[in-house]
Amino acid sequence: MTTLGLQAEPSYGVPGKKRWAMVIDLRRCIGCMACVTACKAEFDVPLGVWRTIVKVKDTGTYPNTRRNFMPRLCNHCDNPPCVRNCPTGATYKHEDGFVLQRYERCIACRTCIAACPFNARFVLPRSRTRVGISGVVDKCTFCAHRVAQGLVPACVQTCLGRARIFGDVNDPDSEVARIVATQKTVTLKSEKGTRPQVYYIKPDRVAVEQAASAPVSYAARADAAAFYRHNNGSRFFAGML
Amino acid sequence: MFEYMEYNIAPWGASIAAYFFLIGTAGMVFTTAAAPNVFGAVAAPFAKFQKTGAIIALVLLAICVPLLILDLGQPSRFLYPILYFRWTSPLSWGAVFLPLFGLCIAGFIYGLLKQNRKLLRWTGIIGVLLALSMPLYTGLDLMVNQAREIWANPTIPILFVILSITSGAAVVALAMAFTGGPSADAARLLRYVLAFSLGITFWLILGLIMTMVYGSAELQQAWDVINSDYAIEFWGLSFVLGVLIPLVLVFGPMLVPAMQFAASPRMVTLAAVMGAVGAYSLRKVLLYAGQIPQIYY
Numbered sequence: 001m002t003t004l005g006l007q008a009e010p011s012y013g014v015p016g017k018k019r020w021a022m023v024i025d026l027r028r029c030i031g032c033m034a035c036v037t038a039c040k041a042e043f044d045v046p047l048g049v050w051r052t053i054v055k056v057k058d059t060g061t062y063p064n065t066r067r068n069f070m071p072r073l074c075n076h077c078d079n080p081p082c083v084r085n086c087p088t089g090a091t092y093k094h095e096d097g098f099v100l101q102r103y104e105r106c107i108a109c110r111t112c113i114a115a116c117p118f119n120a121r122f123v124l125p126r127s128r129t130r131v132g133i134s135g136v137v138d139k140c141t142f143c144a145h146r147v148a149q150g151l152v153p154a155c156v157q158t159c160l161g162r163a164r165i166f167g168d169v170n171d172p173d174s175e176v177a178r179i180v181a182t183q184k185t186v187t188l189k190s191e192k193g194t195r196p197q198v199y200y201i202k203p204d205r206v207a208v209e210q211a212a213s214a215p216v217s218y219a220a221r222a223d224a225a226a227f228y229r230h231n232n233g234s235r236f237f238a239g240m241l
Numbered sequence: 242m243f244e245y246m247e248y249n250i251a252p253w254g255a256s257i258a259a260y261f262f263l264i265g266t267a268g269m270v271f272t273t274a275a276a277p278n279v280f281g282a283v284a285a286p287f288a289k290f291q292k293t294g295a296i297i298a299l300v301l302l303a304i305c306v307p308l309l310i311l312d313l314g315q316p317s318r319f320l321y322p323i324l325y326f327r328w329t330s331p332l333s334w335g336a337v338f339l340p341l342f343g344l345c346i347a348g349f350i351y352g353l354l355k356q357n358r359k360l361l362r363w364t365g366i367i368g369v370l371l372a373l374s375m376p377l378y379t380g381l382d383l384m385v386n387q388a389r390e391i392w393a394n395p396t397i398p399i400l401f402v403i404l405s406i407t408s409g410a411a412v413v414a415l416a417m418a419f420t421g422g423p424s425a426d427a428a429r430l431l432r433y434v435l436a437f438s439l440g441i442t443f444w445l446i447l448g449l450i451m452t453m454v455y456g457s458a459e460l461q462q463a464w465d466v467i468n469s470d471y472a473i474e475f476w477g478l479s480f481v482l483g484v485l486i487p488l489v490l491v492f493g494p495m496l497v498p499a500m501q502f503a504a505s506p507r508m509v510t511l512a513a514v515m516g517a518v519g520a521y522s523l524r525k526v527l528l529y530a531g532q533i534p535q536i537y538y
Binding site: 189 | 246247248249250251252253312313314315318319321322324325326327329330332333336382383385386387388389532533535536537
């Protein structure tokens, strides 16, 4: 694979290079939303947009029901289409694997949002007041500023059940590398060829219906209905939020 | 079921659909205006249309550029795609081609005013190539999104070019109608252009339908979305009104003697306008429906 534009070479499995990754153990997630709250607090993420979400799915019919939780965030792909698409280089891939955003260069053309398979990107609303950055595309950074200080991302730090595990997947001694090597993990939409670096441990077949569901499932329908409700009938970007 | 959070909003809405339509139309209107200088005698019936066409193309461009800039979250940074040019992004190429296209139109109009044949030929040839790049790059903007399967299809840029030919023909026909009506030769040429563009659109739509009906789960989902949320736009406006009826009007006089009435300039204009409605509607459906399946996965 050659480097395209400013995009750093894929670093997964390359000796001597870091490749930050996350494992999410769906068996351990209890849907407390602490990760979402921690992320909101860390970055002052405005109302109505999210860097990370936990989708909630009820499956089955009474009395045989189950509530499933599916944390989602930017997958910091090793071959990120958002970076390739960005016309200004505002989105770039750090050599350690983070996919990051230069706010001062972003024009909010939203082509990176269109490119993202994971709905991980959004435009910061103009209504944001406490932090001066708005009208540009934002996303999860894997808390690169914390990782640079030897800390783990805020969502990982706060996770009650240790469902989120973070580390250098290229370091064979890291917990993340050991889990990826020894446990059965999956990535979302792996068929898209973006090489996502958020690995999921599946609790059972039903709980990952969202990741690999039949196209017309109850869960999918409910998601779509909620999406329309949330956007008050305006499903598409039209001017600043 | 409780949900505290939802998916983030889909990125591209009505202004992008309008831009895709208008910029493609501008490209093809200019191509028609420049055709006598670029393609020679075969396009001679459009000679009277040159000045009007070039001005219309410039006006459409003058609508498109602010439309695109104001759609940005940071309109003041509209030059960044040129300043920080990225060859992997079709949007960057579009940002370079767009002002060059404007310059070519301005040069062409200047050439018409001064009757400078050399300038007309050069700005015509380069302008036609840039005009072609307008619908092409908008199609590429969609095609490169590997994560959205309805867009990640190499026929999309071709479809956008073909749709632009139809909508361009409609503007040409309307402009001619307002300036005394097209001559019989111009109407015949427009009818051939429409026969070409509508015929290819018909087959490309069929190909698209087959791809979705028998494609991956995501494509099947897109097909479901089109048939539920955008059924009227897709089947009614795009396929029946935008392709089938104009095809009958365009090919009818060639095949059925009783349909000679459809060969009149007025009917050609009507077919072209219906085709343009379909061209806009199909682009809009593809743009919108291409973004919706993500929320099902």
